[in-house]
Amino acid sequence: MDDPTPMDIDPLPAPPVTYEIVEEGSKRRCKKLIDSTGYSYTFKEKTKTTDYWQCSIRPKENPCRATVKEKDGSFIPGRITPTTTSQSLEPSLQQRL
Numbered sequence: 903m904d905d906p907t908p909m910d911i912d913p914l915p916a917p918p919v920t921y922e923i924v925e926e927g928s929k930r931r932c933k934k935l936i937d938s939t940g941y942s943y944t945f946k947e948k949t950k951t952t953d954y955w956q957c958s959i960r961p962k963e964n965p966c967r968a969t970v971k972e973k974d975g976s977f978i979p980g981r982i983t984p985t986t987t988s989q990s991l992e993p994s995l996q997q998r999l
């Protein structure tokens with residue numbers, strides 16, 4: 903009988919976050935990026951090779967600095983991600999800094 907206990911199973915790495923561009927209305931500039939963990943980003947700027955997105959949670963004070971870049975059709979999370987800033991806790995971010 904094979905009866906593996908959960909303790910014996912190696913923890914799986916977190917599944918990679920996937921991203922999806924959502925067009926809002928007919929205006930191209932209003933496109934949004936949604937990731938598979940539920941965070942959303944707004945289009946920030948574009949260079950020759952790379953598009954930059956930034957977290958859509960941007961209060962006047964202490965805006966979230968999570969970013970994603972898009973290059974050759976792939977999305978690459980920036981150094982600061984929603985996981986590091988923890989969007990649901992963003993109001994308390996200031997206390998931690």
Ligand SMILES: [Zn+2]
Nearest residue numbers: 957966968989
């Ligand atoms: Zn954020």
